[in-house]
Amino acid sequence: MTRTCTVAPLVVAFLLLCAHAQAQTPADAATAAFKDDVHAGAGLACASCHTAAGAGAYQTPRAAIAPLCATCHSDATYMRRFDPQVRVDQFLQYQSSTHGKRMASGEARVATCSDCHGAHGVRRVSDPRSPVAPLNVTTTCARCHGDSARMQPFGRTATPPADWSASVHAAALLTRGDASAPTCTACHGSHGATPPGVTSVANVCAQCHLREAELFRASPKKDIFDAIGQAECLVCHGNHRIESPADHWVGLQEGAVCTQCHDQASDSAKTIGGMRDGLERLSTAVSAAEALLARAEYAGMLVDEGRLALREARERQVQSRVLVHAFADEPFTTTATGGMASARQAREAGEAAMRELQVRRLGLAVTTLLLVAFLVTLGLKIRSLPDGPS
Amino acid sequence: MEQNRSRRRLLNWLLGLWGGGVLGSVFYPVVRYLAPPEIPESATLSAGAGSARLLLPNSGRVVPFGSRPAIILRTPAGELRAFSATCTHLDCTVQYRPDLQRIWCACHNGEYDLNGRNVAGPPPRPLEPFEVNVKDDEITISRTS
Amino acid sequence: MMAPRFRPWLEERLPLADAIEALRHKTVPQHRHSLWYYFGGMTLFLFGLQVGTGALLLLYYRPSAAEAYESVQFIVARVPFGWLVRSIHAWSANLMVASAFAHLFSVLFLHAYRRPRELTWVSGVLLLLLTLAFGFTGYLLPWNEISFFATRVGTDIAATVPLVGRGLVRFLRGGNDVSGATLTRLFGFHVAILPAIATALVALHLLLIQRHGMSVPPSVEERAGQDPAAVRSLPFLPHFLLRDLFAWTTTLALLAGLSTFYPWELGVKADPFAAAPAGIRPEWYFLWAFETLKYVPATVAGIEGELLAVAVMGAGAIGVLLLPFFAGHTPPARRVVVWVGIIALGFMTVMTALALTGTAP
Numbered sequence: 001m002t003r004t005c006t007v008a009p010l011v012v013a014f015l016l017l018c019a020h021a022q023a024q025t026p027a028d029a030a031t032a033a034f035k036d037d038v039h040a041g042a043g044l045a046c047a048s049c050h051t052a053a054g055a056g057a058y059q060t061p062r063a064a065i066a067p068l069c070a071t072c073h074s075d076a077t078y079m080r081r082f083d084p085q086v087r088v089d090q091f092l093q094y095q096s097s098t099h100g101k102r103m104a105s106g107e108a109r110v111a112t113c114s115d116c117h118g119a120h121g122v123r124r125v126s127d128p129r130s131p132v133a134p135l136n137v138t139t140t141c142a143r144c145h146g147d148s149a150r151m152q153p154f155g156r157t158a159t160p161p162a163d164w165s166a167s168v169h170a171a172a173l174l175t176r177g178d179a180s181a182p183t184c185t186a187c188h189g190s191h192g193a194t195p196p197g198v199t200s201v202a203n204v205c206a207q208c209h210l211r212e213a214e215l216f217r218a219s220p221k222k223d224i225f226d227a228i229g230q231a232e233c234l235v236c237h238g239n240h241r242i243e244s245p246a247d248h249w250v251g252l253q254e255g256a257v258c259t260q261c262h263d264q265a266s267d268s269a270k271t272i273g274g275m276r277d278g279l280e281r282l283s284t285a286v287s288a289a290e291a292l293l294a295r296a297e298y299a300g301m302l303v304d305e306g307r308l309a310l311r312e313a314r315e316r317q318v319q320s321r322v323l324v325h326a327f328a329d330e331p332f333t334t335t336a337t338g339g340m341a342s343a344r345q346a347r348e349a350g351e352a353a354m355r356e357l358q359v360r361r362l363g364l365a366v367t368t369l370l371l372v373a374f375l376v377t378l379g380l381k382i383r384s385l386p387d388g389p390s
Numbered sequence: 391m392e393q394n395r396s397r398r399r400l401l402n403w404l405l406g407l408w409g410g411g412v413l414g415s416v417f418y419p420v421v422r423y424l425a426p427p428e429i430p431e432s433a434t435l436s437a438g439a440g441s442a443r444l445l446l447p448n449s450g451r452v453v454p455f456g457s458r459p460a461i462i463l464r465t466p467a468g469e470l471r472a473f474s475a476t477c478t479h480l481d482c483t484v485q486y487r488p489d490l491q492r493i494w495c496a497c498h499n500g501e502y503d504l505n506g507r508n509v510a511g512p513p514p515r516p517l518e519p520f521e522v523n524v525k526d527d528e529i530t531i532s533r534t535s
Numbered sequence: 536m537m538a539p540r541f542r543p544w545l546e547e548r549l550p551l552a553d554a555i556e557a558l559r560h561k562t563v564p565q566h567r568h569s570l571w572y573y574f575g576g577m578t579l580f581l582f583g584l585q586v587g588t589g590a591l592l593l594l595y596y597r598p599s600a601a602e603a604y605e606s607v608q609f610i611v612a613r614v615p616f617g618w619l620v621r622s623i624h625a626w627s628a629n630l631m632v633a634s635a636f637a638h639l640f641s642v643l644f645l646h647a648y649r650r651p652r653e654l655t656w657v658s659g660v661l662l663l664l665l666t667l668a669f670g671f672t673g674y675l676l677p678w679n680e681i682s683f684f685a686t687r688v689g690t691d692i693a694a695t696v697p698l699v700g701r702g703l704v705r706f707l708r709g710g711n712d713v714s715g716a717t718l719t720r721l722f723g724f725h726v727a728i729l730p731a732i733a734t735a736l737v738a739l740h741l742l743l744i745q746r747h748g749m750s751v752p753p754s755v756e757e758r759a760g761q762d763p764a765a766v767r768s769l770p771f772l773p774h775f776l777l778r779d780l781f782a783w784t785t786t787l788a789l790l791a792g793l794s795t796f797y798p799w800e801l802g803v804k805a806d807p808f809a810a811a812p813a814g815i816r817p818e819w820y821f822l823w824a825f826e827t828l829k830y831v832p833a834t835v836a837g838i839e840g841e842l843l844a845v846a847v848m849g850a851g852a853i854g855v856l857l858l859p860f861f862a863g864h865t866p867p868a869r870r871v872v873v874w875v876g877i878i879a880l881g882f883m884t885v886m887t888a889l890a891l892t893g894t895a896p
Contacts, residue, residue, distance in 0.1 A: 311483075
């Protein structure tokens with residue numbers, strides 16, 4: 001009796017201790033995460049997906065995950081209950097994707113639904129905490145595609161995510177918060193993720209860079225590029241590491257992208273050289289005008305019309321750079337000339353302000369002369385007064 | 391004695407001459423200052439936007455508003471509207487597209503509807519609206535307070 | 536001929552003859568310290584200039600937060616000679632403060648506050664305080680970044696006054712923080728209330744000077760012995776007035792040069808929601824007080840440091856105001872006044888220099 005009394009509490013304490021000391025089971029972790037899940041909010045529970053849960057089996061084989069999600073997410077009638085506008089073709093797209101095809105052929109080391117969306121804490125894509133939200137999606141893709149250990153068995157490099165991070169699009173998205181900037185999914189697709197066809201990726205670029213695409217397609221280059229099977233935009237601008245283009249990309253000097261195909265002897269050398277000179281002259285004119293206006297403002301003059309003209313010159317400069325994509329003398333030359341005219345207007349406004357400054361100084365000189373003459377005469381008058389000066 | 395008198399007269403005359411000059415160089419700027427300048431008000435609060443008669447329905451034009459551009463347009467229904475012409479994406483100057491009946495930005499294909507709301511493409515915010523008034527065929531646009 | 540009959544016509548109606556007679560008898564003593572006599576008239580001339588240029592600026596200036604900065608920009612850029620009127624107004628304000636201080640200190644060192652000139656001194660000190668108030672209220676009117684934050688810092692100090700501090704700050708700011716309401720309020724002070732008070736005080740000050748004549752410093756009196764007639768003097772009309780005119784014209788030339796080569800800057804428009812830029816400080820004539828506050832420790836013998844400093848400065852101001860009533864008349868007593876003046880001037884100069892060179896405490 002006494003022995004049970006002493007041992008029993010010890011046993012109970014030991015069991016309680018063990019219960020606390022044990023790490024949270026996967027089931028516990030999943031239950032906790034599921035509280036924030038969008039499915040929980042829709043009234044679903046563990047058994048809705050884990051249909052064999054009664055047997056204690058929660059593990060789902062990787063190849064079975066996508067078909068499992070598809071039982072609801074491809075059913076238009078079912079999904080309409082929760083969101084009448086939601087798409088129901090994700091599984092079809094997945095099956096056409098590289099991930100889906102490989103999974104179907106037995107390769108389990110590729111992405112499936114839960115790898116990107118999560119399993120038990122699934123949030124809406126519009127939720128900023130979701131791993132597939134626009135600002136997070138590249139980090140999610142990079143988990144595999146930036147890991148050389150994972151990519152090596154497939155003979156792929158792991159550089160694209162790092163390359164993209166150095167691009168203007170990454171800067172737009174992550175630094176400026178511009179959610180319209182393209183991420184991995186913009187060119188590769190999300191559910192239908194596939195390396196885009198070399199000739200079709202330009203269609204994606206064209207969605208935002210419409211003007212450049214229109215010009216290119218109307219230019220002689222389109223047929224040439226189709227013939228040699230080269231991607232429109234990628235040859236000069238790259239695919240992942242798209243950096244800010246610079247004026248010196250155009251031309252026949254060393255380092256210019258045109259030299260990939262052209263040299264001094266080619267027919268288009270004159271056009272290329274013309275565009276190069278046009279861009280350089282415009283850039284010099286704009287900088288000179290800016291410097292002059294800044295000087296005038298620093299001296300206290302206001303140059304509103306000059307600023308407006310400079311703004312116009314800058315816009316013409318941007319337009320000229322866009323018109324390079326027509327790869328012809330016109331309409332580039334007209335716009336560049338227009339830009340020169342605006343830059344000249346800006347410079348003239350700056351020069352007028354500086355002249356006005358000179359006019360003021362001249363007016364001051366005249367006034368000062370009058371004042372000095374007056375002071376001298378007054379001094380003489382004072383000295384000439386009777387009961388004289390001190 | 392006489393010399394003194396005439397010297398004094400000369401001195402007084404010179405004093406009057408230079409003194410008049412000094413007074414003139416004081417009063418000339420004051421008089422010029424008092425006359426109101428051509429554009430009587432600062433163009434940062436309101437600006438002229440040209441003739442109303444010449445602005446046909448379903449057309450628009452970009453006009454200066456201080457040192458920034460503004461766009462004045464007449465809707466197909468005939469109503470005058472005005473907005474800041476600086477695109478809210480990357481500051482390019484927008485233009486009116488009669489074929490789209492929208493305000494369009496050439497830089498990245500952004501579109502705004504006729505209420506200035508951003509409806510397509512990258513622009514994140516609507517265009518700032520301005521008040522429009524017409525007097526004697528002259529349109530005046532001004533900042534809304 | 537109209538001219539010969541014009542004067543008798545006027546004299547029959549206006550007391551011109553009396554005024555001119557009084558001025559004709561006015562004399563100004565001539566001695567080694569006579570140069571300082573010019574500073575009173577110089578301050579008055581600069582005040583007149585401020586009223587004139589201020590009235591011109593009023594034709595185009597708009598006292599609201601939305602329009603003030605743009606209206607000053609308009610004056611400087613679009614109105615013919617607007618740049619000149621504005622720069623003269625700004626430069627002349629600074630010259631006037633300097634001239635007023637020079638006038639005060641010279642009167643102090645030359646002991647011109649002695650009986651019967653006590654009220655002249657009191658009205659003069661009040662005028663100096665008004666001049667500083669003019670400077671403070673006018674500084675905000677262009678509504679640029681520097682003046683906005685300088686006003687905020689300056690009005691913050693009013694909060695240290697016990698009991699009425701809170702109310703005083705609300706009175707100055709027209710609210711709890713510096714806003715468009717502050718601008719309108721300070722504008723009202725600057726163009727109406729302060730000028731009205733100043734006009735009355737200037738009239739009193741000038742009347743008293745006419746009544747009592749120019750003071751001769753004790754050292755000069757003693758040297759001249761018991762005979763006051765031995766002190767040489769100039770007639771005010773025309774000798775001294777012409778010399779005054781010489782000084783005023785030179786100042787005008789100086790202002791024109793400053794306005795052309797060092798035009799007053801426009802600055803950046805005030806944004807109440809932006810963070811204060813580094814290096815905010817008030818105008819140079821407040822710098823000594825500003826710097827002193829930085830050197831005062833947080834607490835002194837249990838009293839909040841800033842409160843103590845403001846109290847001391849307040850007491851100092853009252854002391855200056857009432858100086859003639861407790862300053863002694865014997866040579867040793869006068870020497871004390873001179874030394875106090877030298878220490879005060881030295882202190883203000885050193886503090887201003889420290890503030891300008893950016894030496895941190």
